[in-house]
Amino acid sequence: MFGEMANQFDQFVGITKALSDPTRVRMLLALRRRELCVCQITALFGLATSTVSKHLSVLQQAGLVQSRKTERWVYYRLSDKSAPVTVREALDWVSKSLARTDVAAADQKRLGQILKMEPSEICRRVCR
């Protein structure tokens, strides 16, 4: 609400700060495939749920991802075409630069395994 007052420069640095952590960049690459709920992302990266939630919050604050809540789960997805130009260019730059890297491929492979399970099953395994 107050955060909306940031100027173009601060918005830009918010984006670059969000992109400056390797885990957050990997999250964006994973979300290229489809929207994911927090427990799926937690399973993918093997971090504490609170850590994953915090990372996603940073990405959302920067405008790079959006979220929707359904039943018990919160799903995050990459921001769509309604996002500011700078955000879209950032996402394009990430994809273009890293989509074909080993890191992205390995994450996608593990994500494939995770997507075979129902979110509820993942959470039974992962969340506490």
Next chain:
Amino acid sequence: MFGEMANQFDQFVGITKALSDPTRVRMLLALRRRELCVCQITALFGLATSTVSKHLSVLQQAGLVQSRKTERWVYYRLSDKSAPVTVREALDWVSKSLARTDVAAADQKRLGQILKMEPSEICRRVCR
């Protein structure tokens, strides 16, 4: 100089880390105008010389700028077309997103004043 064996992913995060500090982004915007020596950049931002040197080192490590030494001074400039694609796209993204912002305009205005002086004169004023 660029002899690091980091993979594409690490190179990318190196770039985003370099871009995650507002001072470093402003330095890149200033260098769009022309190459600048350390003492000119120091005068422009009013920071300690050692701090400026460190920032420029981070930008150079990421491949975003290059340097040349002439007489007493080290000049830094934006990396040219021989730089990796990811670097060029990063620089383009910075320019496209921020070249017309108030911050960039104010820095350019002050830079105009600084460029009226000889580097040696600036150093006599600024260094120490």
Next chain:
DNA sequence: TCGCCATTTCGCCAAACATCGAAATGACTC
């Protein structure tokens, strides 16, 4: 060789950050 001087490196401090586990939140179910 010696000293000068712009720059870099080093040592230190304070602020910011990634991470975790625990507690709080909030939505759905019974």
Next chain:
DNA sequence: GAGTCATTTCGATGTTTGGCGAAATGGCGA
């Protein structure tokens, strides 16, 4: 309305980072 469960927020901790001043570096001219 109470309990359950995914997520968020909080609090603590170790690490990273930006900043400075002082010391080291390295090129140049005397």
